[in-house]
Amino acid sequence: MKNFSRLEEIWSVRLKITDDCVWSCKFCHNEWDIGAETLVWNGDLENKFITLREIFWIREVHLTGWEPSLNKDIGNIISWLKKIWMDVKMTSNGQFSEETRNVIVNSWIDAVNFSVQSMNPIDLQSVMKRNVSETWANEQIERWKENIIALYSRGIKVRINSVLWTLEDLPRIQKIINWAIENNVEMRVLDDLNQKENAKKAIEELILRVWGKLKEIINTSGTSSKRLIYELPNQGLFTIKQIAEVYLSGICEECPHFEWNSCQEGFYSIRMQKNKKDGEYSIILCIQNQNSETIIPFDDFLQSYYLKKYEHITLARWN
Secondary structure (H helix, E strand, O other): OOOEEEEEOOOEEEEEOOOOOOOOEOOOOHHHOOOEOOOOOOHHHHHHHHHHHHHHOOOEEEEEOOOHHHOOOHHHHHHHHHHOOOEEEEEEOOOOOHHHHHHHHHOOOOEEEEEOOOOOHHHHHHHEOOOOOHHHHHHHHHHHHHHHHHHHHOOOEEEEEEEEOOHHHHHHHHHHHHHHHHOOOEEEEEEOOOOHHHHHHHHHHHHHHOOOEEEEEEEEOOOOEEEEEEEOOOOOEEEEEEEOOEEOOOOHHHOHHHHOOOOOOOOOOEEEEEEOOOOOEEEEOOOOOOOOOOEEEHHHHHOOHHHHHHHOOOEEOOO
């Protein structure tokens, strides 16, 4: 089968709606912990998203946080975003109750990305920064399985995201891939941003072990998001998610991480949150290098030099 590349245009914003989470994953950067309030939907927030839609043609909102399902207003947030014609998806560890699951489903969410790190409780224990019991880990695994299958059965698009660190992690990832294929769930493998070289070698070995054949490469227009779709011998598919070297002119070329080749994310997308420290809404252009040019008050952003720069990504370096 021939493989080909295509450019995908998705104008989206990542909205951080809480800083709460019951997990403590070693690899989690929590958006570099800029400090976000737990959001409650109101008229001011609605007007801001209408403005983003009109100026940037934003059509998709990706709910993030530490764990967005812990926001008690999540149903209201999803419902109102849908009312102003936004596609809504979220990334979750899948540890929500049946009651919360029903709220999410009945709010007409479009898609949920599940962060799944193990099919084995002992492996999941090793992922956590804090000490957790094997019983606790097993309960977490069974809960996300239940929620994935339940959402899939309700017609919601679901996918699994798993982080790969080193060659020693390959058996763990292969078990997750097998479960995903058996249950017709899309699977994406992400490299650990903190140890890219080790993860890169592990991903290359994973592709060899599962006999993956490259089918398609998808770049998201104007961002560093890149996906490589692989076909498996049993007709299953899995995706490798990578960071392409795409940067925002006016910010990135002056950044020391760019100069020292230590940038972890490039220009991924715009993010939005309500700050804990001052209660103001901010647009965040970079989470690795935090300063007054990358974390901008919402209203200032609309008047700024970077408003136009966001529409035209002019600085790009490809591997």
